[in-house]
Amino acid sequence: MLLRTAISRPEKFSMYWKETMRQMDDIGIGSIIIVSIIAVFIGAVTAVQFAYQLDGTLVPRWYIGYIVRDSTIIELAPTISCLVLAGKVGSNIAAEIGGMRQKEHIDAMEIMGVNTASYLIMPKVIAGLVMIPILVCLAAFISILGGYLSSVVGGLITHEEYLRGLRSFFSDYNVFMMVVKSLVFAFILTTVSAYQGYYVKGGSIELGQASTQAVVYSDILILLADYVIALLLTQ
Amino acid sequence: MIRAVDIRKSFDETEVLKGISMTFEKGKTNLIIGRSGAGKTVLLKLLVGLMEPTEGEIWYGDENFSQMGKKQRREIRMEVGMLFQGSALFDSMTVEENVSFPLDMFTSMTKKEKQKQVDYCLERVELVGANKKYPSETSGGMQKRVGIARSIVLNPKYLFCDEPNSGLDPKTALLIDELIKRITYENEMTTIINTHDMNSVMEIGDNIALLYQGELTWQGNKSEVLDSDNELLQDFIFASPFLQRLRDAALQNTK
Numbered sequence: 001m002l003l004r005t006a007i008s009r010p011e012k013f014s015m016y017w018k019e020t021m022r023q024m025d026d027i028g029i030g031s032i033i034i035v036s037i038i039a040v041f042i043g044a045v046t047a048v049q050f051a052y053q054l055d056g057t058l059v060p061r062w063y064i065g066y067i068v069r070d071s072t073i074i075e076l077a078p079t080i081s082c083l084v085l086a087g088k089v090g091s092n093i094a095a096e097i098g099g100m101r102q103k104e105h106i107d108a109m110e111i112m113g114v115n116t117a118s119y120l121i122m123p124k125v126i127a128g129l130v131m132i133p134i135l136v137c138l139a140a141f142i143s144i145l146g147g148y149l150s151s152v153v154g155g156l157i158t159h160e161e162y163l164r165g166l167r168s169f170f171s172d173y174n175v176f177m178m179v180v181k182s183l184v185f186a187f188i189l190t191t192v193s194a195y196q197g198y199y200v201k202g203g204s205i206e207l208g209q210a211s212t213q214a215v216v217y218s219d220i221l222i223l224l225a226d227y228v229i230a231l232l233l234t235q
Numbered sequence: 236m237i238r239a240v241d242i243r244k245s246f247d248e249t250e251v252l253k254g255i256s257m258t259f260e261k262g263k264t265n266l267i268i269g270r271s272g273a274g275k276t277v278l279l280k281l282l283v284g285l286m287e288p289t290e291g292e293i294w295y296g297d298e299n300f301s302q303m304g305k306k307q308r309r310e311i312r313m314e315v316g317m318l319f320q321g322s323a324l325f326d327s328m329t330v331e332e333n334v335s336f337p338l339d340m341f342t343s344m345t346k347k348e349k350q351k352q353v354d355y356c357l358e359r360v361e362l363v364g365a366n367k368k369y370p371s372e373t374s375g376g377m378q379k380r381v382g383i384a385r386s387i388v389l390n391p392k393y394l395f396c397d398e399p400n401s402g403l404d405p406k407t408a409l410l411i412d413e414l415i416k417r418i419t420y421e422n423e424m425t426t427i428i429n430t431h432d433m434n435s436v437m438e439i440g441d442n443i444a445l446l447y448q449g450e451l452t453w454q455g456n457k458s459e460v461l462d463s464d465n466e467l468l469q470d471f472i473f474a475s476p477f478l479q480r481l482r483d484a485a486l487q488n489t490k
Contacts, residue, residue: 012340107285108323111395112337113312 002195005117006125020123027089027124028131032138034088035081039139042076043068043146051156061157065165068147073174077140079226082185085132086218090193093124094214097197098207106198121194125187132186133179140178177233184225189218236261237282237393237425242291244277251277253449254291262423264416264439266430269446270471275429276397278446282427283317283395284308295393313341316386318415320398322378324370324385330357331366334384341389356384360414376407380414387418394419396428400435408432412439433472436460445471461485 010016050067097120100106109116144166152162193214200210237259244252252274259265259282267275280286282293284300293300295311303311324333331353338349357363360380370378379399386394396415400408412432416439419426428435436443440457445468453465460472461482473479 015340103326104319104321104323105325108317108319110285111283111312111315111317112340112389113309114340115309 002117002121002198003191005115006121008115008118010118010122011114016119016123019119020126023123023127024131026092027085027127028135031085031088031131031135034084035135035139036142038080038084039077039142040146040149042080042139043072043143043148044150046071046076046143047147047151047156048154051151062161062165062168064151064157065147065162066168067165068151069144069166069170070174072140072143072147073178075226077143078136078178078181078185079222081136081139082132082182082189082222083219085135085185086189086193086222087215089128089132090189090214090218091211093190093193094197094200094211095207097121097194098200098210099197101198101200102203102207117198121191121198124194125190128186128190129183132189133182136178136182177229180233181226181229184229185222188221188225192218192221236296237427238294239278239282240292240294242278242281242293243289244274244281244286245289250289251449252281252288255446255449255451256291257444257451257454259425259427260442261425262420263426263441264419265425265427265442265444266436266440267427267444267446268430268436268471270431273446274449275431275446279395279397279427279429283315284312313389314392315395316389316391316393317395318379318382318386318397318399320401322370322375322382324378324381326370328369329366330362330368330370330373330381333370333381334388337385337389352388353384356388357381359387359418360384375402376404376411379403379411383411383414383418387422390422392424394424394426396426396430398429398431400430400432405434409434409438415439433478436472447471461489 046068047064050064051061054061054063097106100120106116106120109119148162151157152159196210196214196217200207239255239257239259242252242255243250255274255278267278269275277286281288284293288301291301298311300308300311325336328336334353334356335349338344338352342349344352353366354363357366360383362377362380362384365373365377365381370381373381394415399411399415403411412435415426415428418424428439430436437457437460440460443453443455443457443460444451445453445465447467453463453468455463460468463469469482473482
């Protein structure tokens, strides 16, 4: 219902554009550091743990690069990044919209004749759909770099071995899966959070609860969607 | 002119408004008064369309607001301004941006024209020079005035004010009342004010409606308040012994 109301012709395109740009800055630029920090450790830990598992086996050690690349692209970059973004961006969206509801900003806009569902939610959803896949791609790249740092600089394998792994068995279909996942996850985390904020009632305790619920529901739905997408795209 | 026809509103089993019928006249300050919990805010929200009545109709001029679709209501709302109890100014915007917001959203005015209209409205509420301040940098009285400026920037036909004097000192409250009255007369607006400030009642009450437990118990104007024998009205307006003595003195003088 809320989404149906939100998808409508803007009262003034320039105002929606301005708000979308602001949200892109908030969601995209504002999340680069946290996504990068997490990504570098994802790659580093994957490389170290895979090296540990390879000990005493016949599997060549250059497989570390290959495993870091594929596990990052297919699963870790989109899923872990979006779970973290649900916490950062999702709770921010719920708190921002919920705060506007409590301070009567939404009522004020409604009385002016603004379609608040559209003006407050659509720019966030569009900004999420544009910026989160970009963040996920960045996370994948940095994660692979993290794997390099821990395995090559850490002395587990050589530079050439890591590169050989990275260049082996590459399938661009995996990148397609990553983009599909990041788009779906972005849609889930922006809409669920906006819904929780838009319909908040009561005071600061309820606003805190809405913010928490936004994160919890987004995380559960992201994990569920991850499983469904994995089933559908790997058949 | 706005008309409420047999308005009823219930929340679950509780009936908050019990068949309110009244007319809010054009070019006048129409006051809704009553104790906390009397149903004033609910009535105001119903009139402006933020809530739907359980029964009854609301008419804006000759148009039945209750039967309008969302699109038609948005068109009507272009003619409505509202001042909220907490001012409801957008924190991330300056005073100027707050006042300009309806113009940015709904008009195709040039930047220069918008600036001129914003300056004109800020001048009317005596806030010249406050353009670049953020709401957090202004006092409660200034925030109310910014709220008024924003609500009149599109030259509305209808102005709604929810507790415009709450949280203000008596002097500032009088200034806000005077401002609302002046704008109402100059722009020939239908102004509806929800208040429990007795100064407002006696100063700007062109048309006063007293709500008690969801019912309309008295209607009149400020000059009829003193002479009214309605006990609920007298209890409400002259609640303290001090005000009762003042009323008695005023009545003796008139005799």
